[in-house]
Amino acid sequence: DTGVSQDPRHKITKRGQNVTFRCDPISEHNRLYWYRQTLGQGPEFLTYFQNEAQLEKSRLLSDRFSAERPKGSFSTLEIQRTEQGDSAMYLCASSLVWDRDLLGYTFGSGTRLTVV
């Protein structure tokens, strides 16, 4: 078990470009989450998957954002037509929920996006 992996660690992009981030969760975990963290703030929930199904999306997730989790394994978060306000740290987390008990919750190191 190598923890939650995120790629890339850093991404600098020009405004208007599309970007895609990848997250590989802990294999035994059945849930995967995306959060966004801006400077000086706590992380904010964006969306989550149980296995391959995307079950909830935050109002923070505009139409330019899309997340997928094919086959319930890794997940991707794509941002289309990036704006400067999208600059943030994007965090992925995975958890194991069994019989309504939260048995683990682990974050990756994040992808820092800078839109110039």
Added chain:
Amino acid sequence: GDSVTQMEGPVTLSEEAFLTINCTYTATGYPSLFWYVQYPGEGLQLLLKATKADDKGSNKGFEATYRKETTSFHLEKGSVQVSDSAVYFCALSDRGAGSYQLTFGKGTKLSVIP
């Protein structure tokens, strides 16, 4: 909706000083409570957690007790070290919501000086 309020930082302490970081919460259900730590340039690490009233979470000398009557989960450490310098986040997860998403406070930056 759910929310977490933690004391504003930054907090600067001398090595071996006593640390308290206050955290209070509002939740519609019966949440689990967490403290996460973020060291410079690194991701969030779970420091400790508590899942029911009067539970005490502890790790690396840090402690926090789940107080349902005061809706609080204050973080304490008896003697801080320079290596404890980091940003500390209080968070909750409301089981009733089903998603187990975490709601975080804004974070408190701790600097420990020798």
